[in-house]
Amino acid sequence: MKDPSFRRSLTLFRAFLREQQDPAHCYTLLARDAADQVEAAYGPLAGRTVVDVGGGAGYFTEEFRRRGAQAYLFEPDSGELGEEPATGTVRADGYLLPLADGVADVAFSSNVLEHVDDPVTFLSEMVRVTRPGGLIYVSFTNWYSPWGGHEWAPWHYLGADRAVARYRRRTGRRAKHTLGENLFAIHVGPTLRQVRARDDVSVLSARSRYWPFLAETVPKVPVLREFATWNLLLLLRRCP
Numbered sequence: 689m690k691d692p693s694f695r696r697s698l699t700l701f702r703a704f705l706r707e708q709q710d711p712a713h714c715y716t717l718l719a720r721d722a723a724d725q726v727e728a729a730y731g732p733l734a735g736r737t738v739v740d741v742g743g744g745a746g747y748f749t750e751e752f753r754r755r756g757a758q759a760y761l762f763e764p765d766s767g768e769l770g771e772e773p774a775t776g777t778v779r780a781d782g783y784l785l786p787l788a789d790g791v792a793d794v795a796f797s798s799n800v801l802e803h804v805d806d807p808v809t810f811l812s813e814m815v816r817v818t819r820p821g822g823l824i825y826v827s828f829t830n831w832y833s834p835w836g837g838h839e840w841a842p843w844h845y846l847g848a849d850r851a852v853a854r855y856r857r858r859t860g861r862r863a864k865h866t867l868g869e870n871l872f873a874i875h876v877g878p879t880l881r882q883v884r885a886r887d888d889v890s891v892l893s894a895r896s897r898y899w900p901f902l903a904e905t906v907p908k909v910p911v912l913r914e915f916a917t918w919n920l921l922l923l924l925r926r927c928p
């Protein structure tokens with residue numbers, strides 16, 4: 689499906705609404721979509737080396753392999769990996785990847801940056817392992833996004849403590865995410881400024897990952913971008 693288009697956004701949104709009931713469908717679709725975005729920015733994945741940092745259950749790695757890439761999944765949490773992680777899965781933290789400099793054609797990370805307390809170091813490690821001219825794909829849900837509080841959204845707008853307490857009251861379950869432990873308030877404007885100030889990457893695209901229109905315009909508008917971007921996708925090229 690073409691990115692951006694209404695059909696694509698609607699299909700992804702519908703799958704997202706059923707994510708709890710049918711995660712395989714949701715993440716398979718999202719992985720296909722992300723691989724399309726990588727190929728649109730970088731060319732065919734066949735024969736390329738891809739590292740998927742914080743890849744969770746491995747849907748993205750699997751899709752990259754389906755397209756002929758040598759893809760490796762780096763994930764620190766064995767609970768996320770599932771019962772039988774695929775060959776080429778490495779239990780490792782994104783802050784310290786067990787890789788030499790410049791080995792990857794594509795360093796990929798989907799929806800991980802908001803889960804690390806030091807996104808600058810995390811991104812630097814992705815840049816380090818990417819070869820000059822290679823692509824870095826990073827996307828994250830920013831804090832003021834309607835989905836910023838994840839399972840306790842949109843009540844995070846009233847503060848994390850209230851949102852978490854409400855979630856517990858309503859569901860009887862403990863929330864998966866705790867602000868300051870495994871979910872961090874990351875913002876669009878400061879992240880864009882940090883990335884643009886780097887001299888080891890150039891920004892190919894900074895856009896709202898799921899938007900069907902104005903995808904590159906929304907992240908340019910101060911204040912509005914913090915609420916409307918929903919999920920920021922950065923496509924970066926590693927400088928020589």
Ligand SMILES: C[S@@+](CC[C@H](N)C(=O)[O-])C[C@H]1O[C@@H](n2cnc3c(N)ncnc32)[C@H](O)[C@@H]1O
Pocket residue numbers: 715741742743744745762763764765768780781782783797798799800803804
């Ligand atoms: C919301 S999940 C995203 C999974 C998958 N990338 C996706 O888009 O569906 C966040 C993932 O980030 C991982 N993560 C958290 N901290 C990390 C770190 N320091 N390095 C690498 N991965 C990390 C978590 O274990 C989890 O699998």
